[in-house]
Structures are given as structure tokens and as C-alpha cells.
Amino acid sequence: xxxxxPGEIVEFLPDQPDLAKVNVSGVKRVINVGLLxxxxxxxxxxxxxxxxxxxxxxxxAEAAAALSFLEGIGQAYADELAALADSRIE
Amino acid sequence: xRFVDExxxxxxxxxxxxxxxxxxxxxxxxxxxxVCGGHTHTIYKHGLEDYLPEQITLVHGPGCPVCVxxxxxxxxxxxxxxxxxxxxxxxxxxxxxxGSNGSFFDAxxxxxxxxxxxxxxxxxxxxxxxxxxxxxxxxxxFETTAPSTAMTVLRAAAExxxxxxxxxxxxxxxxxxxxxxxxPDLRLDGFIGPGHVSTVIGCRPYEFIARDYGKPVVxxxxxxxxxxxxxxxxxxxxxxxESVVQNQYSRVVPWDGNVVALRAxxxxxxxxxxxxxxGLGFISHSALKVRDEYAKYDAEHLFDVPGxxxxxxxxxxxxxxxxxxxxxxxCKVFGTACTPETPIGTCMVSPEGACAAYYNYGRLTRQRVxxxxxx
Ligand code: SF4
Numbered sequence: 044x045x046x047x048x049p050g051e052i053v054e055f056l057p058d059q060p061d062l063a064k065v066n067v068s069g070v071k072r073v074i075n076v077g078l079l080x081x082x083x084x085x086x087x088x089x090x091x092x093x094x095x096x097x098x099x100x101x102x103x104a105e106a107a108a109a110l111s112f113l114e115g116i117g118q119a120y121a122d123e124l125a126a127l128a129d130s131r132i133e
Numbered sequence: 134x135r136f137v138d139e140x141x142x143x144x145x146x147x148x149x150x151x152x153x154x155x156x157x158x159x160x161x162x163x164x165x166x167x168v169c170g171g172h173t174h175t176i177y178k179h180g181l182e183d184y185l186p187e188q189i190t191l192v193h194g195p196g197c198p199v200c201v202x203x204x205x206x207x208x209x210x211x212x213x214x215x216x217x218x219x220x221x222x223x224x225x226x227x228x229x230x231x232g233s234n235g236s237f238f239d240a241x242x243x244x245x246x247x248x249x250x251x252x253x254x255x256x257x258x259x260x261x262x263x264x265x266x267x268x269x270x271x272x273x274x275f276e277t278t279a280p281s282t283a284m285t286v287l288r289a290a291a292e293x294x295x296x297x298x299x300x301x302x303x304x305x306x307x308x309x310x311x312x313x314x315x316x317p318d319l320r321l322d323g324f325i326g327p328g329h330v331s332t333v334i335g336c337r338p339y340e341f342i343a344r345d346y347g348k349p350v351v352x353x354x355x356x357x358x359x360x361x362x363x364x365x366x367x368x369x370x371x372x373x374x375e376s377v378v379q380n381q382y383s384r385v386v387p388w389d390g391n392v393v394a395l396r397a398x399x400x401x402x403x404x405x406x407x408x409x410x411x412g413l414g415f416i417s418h419s420a421l422k423v424r425d426e427y428a429k430y431d432a433e434h435l436f437d438v439p440g441x442x443x444x445x446x447x448x449x450x451x452x453x454x455x456x457x458x459x460x461x462x463x464c465k466v467f468g469t470a471c472t473p474e475t476p477i478g479t480c481m482v483s484p485e486g487a488c489a490a491y492y493n494y495g496r497l498t499r500q501r502v503x504x505x506x507x508x
Contacts, residue, residue, distance in 0.1 A: 095252025
């Protein structure tokens with residue numbers, strides 16, 4: 044839950060400017076990007092996601108580093124990804 | 134992984150280590166605290182202590198949110214969850230935290246309706262689907278997760294959902310650091326500042342540590358080289374008798390934090406006069422509750438919460454570990470009665486807890502460093 048997960052913005056949801064579809068290690072889910080209202084990311088950009096909310100914009104190098112940190116954590120990251128896969132934010 | 138190598142280059146690590154050694158004053162011992170559990174994890178996983186001279190000790194701080202939840206709050210949550218027509222939702226990390234009658238997982242097995250969610254927003258969906266039930270989200274975490282809870286409350290209010298509330302256990306990191314600074318048990322020389330919390334609060338809130346306590350603070354990233362670099366920056370300040378706040382993780386952490394997130398927290402939550410932390414006791418103004426304007430979404434307002442205080446199990450020394458007074462393996466039950474599978478204390482539950490991190494990696498450290506330096 045404390046893990047910041049990197050995700051790539053795929054697209055924004057029509058009519059819901061706060062919600063965006065992201066790609067996290069191949070899992071595509073909807074997250075809330077409202078906390079980045081001052082500097083909205085664009086499709087193709089990366090964000091660090093905490094419990095369904097993008098908290099900061101990051102570049103691709105940072106995303107790769109964050110991902111490998113998470114993969115190193117092992118089971119906890121697997122659990123977090125599984126939880127994300129079950130998530131249905133709308 | 135070209136990108137990652139940049140943060141992991143072992144030549145660079147050894148070069149930094151050599152520079153750190155060069156900054157140690159002969160005969161002086163240094164204690165640096167990493168506040169955040171994510172850092173604790175990296176330190177053990179990569180055996181960073183073995184890169185450091187023996188004069189430097191890394192002390193593991195209280196920055197693991199499930200580790201600091203007192204048992205009484207777990208029991209209170211359980212009491213809420215077992216009310217009729219209540220669905221409790223919780224992050225996975227919280228599910229194994231022991232209360233005096235077992236964990237959420239145990240309660241779930243006994244038939245209590247507790248559901249694991251990835252995001253507080255997932256609880257809203259459960260509330261919409263179950264209009265005849267009250268859905269209570271077990272809100273925990275530092276400033277990293279508090280904005281998400283705040284935004285979820287705002288969303289519930291905007292939708293007019295009236296069967297959703299939160300049991301708010303959000304804690305704030307600054308008062309905990311202050312409590313540690315004021316504690317007579319421990320003399321620290323500097324702080325490796327938390328990374329993700331700082332994306333929200335920024336670097337300014339740490340300024341009192343440098344100004345009033347004369348201790349340097351370096352906000353750090355999570356890669357091994359980030360942490361070594363931050364230790365180097367701390368040692369450089371100490372050698373020059375300086376104390377300022379530096380941001381080693383500026384590629385992610387803005388100096389002023391995330392203003393939208395802070396606003397959302399301020400709009401929906403206010404400081405509690407005091408809150409109990411596991412192992413650290415009561416700390417004033419160290420936690421958040423739902424603002425009166427949003428009392429409709431506050432489980433403590435809607436339901437009777439027993440508010441019990443439960444002493445930690447006798448064998449448990451998490452308090453000393455959280456304050457950095459004891460190393461995990463110095464706890465009497467470490468690795469025997471207390472393991473990640475059967476945690477007695479909270480520090481063994483989350484992978485960011487010092488005990489779990491050490492249990493998983495610490496024992497491998499020396500071996501790995503030997504391999505890395507001989508290959
Ligand atoms: S070994 Fe277990 S009981 Fe002892 S300090 Fe660690 S988590 Fe707490």
C-alpha cells in the first residue's frame with residue numbers, strides 16, 4: 044500500500060477528466076489523476092501510483108528504476124499487482 | 134535494464150563508500166535514521182550497511198504505516214466490522230496486523246465481512262452495489278495515502294453516497310520525527326528523509342530539524358545509489374558542521390510537495406489532539422480525523438467505537454525497534470515465535486517493517502557482498 048507503482052498513461056476516460064487508464068506491467072486499469080490537476084500528464088507519460096491515485100509524474104528512467112525496486116520486493120509487489128488487477132475504479 | 138544500472142553501478146557504490154569513509158572523523162560514531170520503511174527494505178536487500186564504515190550505524194525509523202497502528206485501533210476496527218450490516222474494506226497490508234483477537238484475516242475466516250481493496254475508490258463501488266449495507270473503509274497510512282482517502286471522501290460527498298464512511302487512522306510523519314528527536318533514548322546525527330511522503334508534503338516541513346535541532350536531513354530515493362548518495366550528503370554536512378535540508382530525490386519530489394493533495398487533506402481532515410502510536414505511545418497532533426463538516430463520512434461519528442487501549446504482547450519489542458533503540462534481531466522472539474508467517478508484532482507484517490526486511494534479506498547480506506566484491 045505504501046508502494047508507489049509506476050504506470051504509463053494510456054488514455055483519459057471520456058466525460059471523466061479525473062480518471063485515466065494506465066498500463067502497469069501489462070495490467071491496464073483505471074486510476075484517478077485528480078491529484079495532478081496542476082500539471083496533468085499526457086498519454087505516453089509515466090506516473091507513480093499510490094492506492095489508485097497518481098501522486099507524481101516521473102520520467103521513463105525513474106519508472107524503470109521504480110519497477111525494478113518493486114520486482115525486488117517480491118511477494119508484496121505480486122500482491123499489490125493482484126490487488127490492482129481486481130480494482131474497478133469508476 | 135540500462136536505466137536501472139545507472140542507480141546500481143557497483144563501481145559507483147564503492148566510490149561513494151570510499152568518499153563516505155573519508156568524511157568520518159576518527160573516533161566519532163554516527164547514527165543516521167532512515168525514516169521510511171521503503172528505505173529500510175533497500176538497505177537490507179542490497180546489504181548497504183556493509184558498504185559503510187563501522188562508525189556509521191543506520192537506525193530504522195517508524196515510517197511503516199501498518200507497523201505503528203496500535204493494537205487498540207485494530208480491535209476498534211474489528212468492533213466496527215462486526216456490527217450488523219457493515220462491510221469493512223481494507224488494504225491488503227492491514228489484513229495480517231494482529232489485534233488482541235487475531236487479524237482481519239482471522240475475523241474474515243470467522244465470517245465477518247471484511248474485503249480487501251486496492252484503492253479507497255474501490256470501496257465506493259462496493260457501497261454503490263450494496264445500498265442496504267454500510268461500507269467502512271479502514272483508512273491507514275502517512276501523507277502518501279491520506280490524499281487518496283481525502284479525494285475518496287470528496288467523491289462520496291459529490292455523489293451523495295450515504296452508506297460510505299472511513300475509520301480514519303491516518304498519521305503524520307513530522308510529529309513522529311519530533312518525538313524521536315525529543316526522546317532521551319537516542320542520539321541521532323542526521324536523517325535520511327522519506328521519499329514518497331515527501332512527494333506530498335515537500336521538503337519544507339523538515340526544516341525545523343535542521344534549524345532547531347541542528348541535524349541535517351536529506352530526502353532520498355529508493356535505489357541503493359540514492360541511499361549511499363544521501364548518506365554521503367549527510368556526512369558532508371556533518372563534516373562541515375552544517376545542517377540543512379537537501380533533496381536528493383528531486384527527480385520525483387518537488388520542494389513544495391503536491392499542493393492539490395495537501396488541499397484535499399486540509400479540506401476533509403483535521404489534526405487530532407493526540408493519537409497513540411505502537412511503541413511510541415501518545416504523540417500530540419500526530420494523526421488526522423475527519424473534519425466536522427464531513428462527519429457523515431466518519432465511522433467514529435456514526436458508530437460507537439469502543440476506544441480500548443490494549444498493551445502490546447509482552448514478548449513484543451516493536452516499540453524499541455520502531456524507535457531504533459533495538460535492532461530487529463535483538464528482539465527475543467525474532468525469527469522464532471515471530472516470523473512473517475506468524476507475526477507477533479507489526480514490524481514483521483509489512484515488507485517495509487524493519488523485522489520483516491531483516492528476516493527476508495538481512496541474513497544474506499554479508500554473503501552477497503562477498504560475492505559482489507570478489508566477482
Ligand atoms: S521480532 Fe516481532 S515482536 Fe519482535 S520487534 Fe520484530 S515484529 Fe516486534
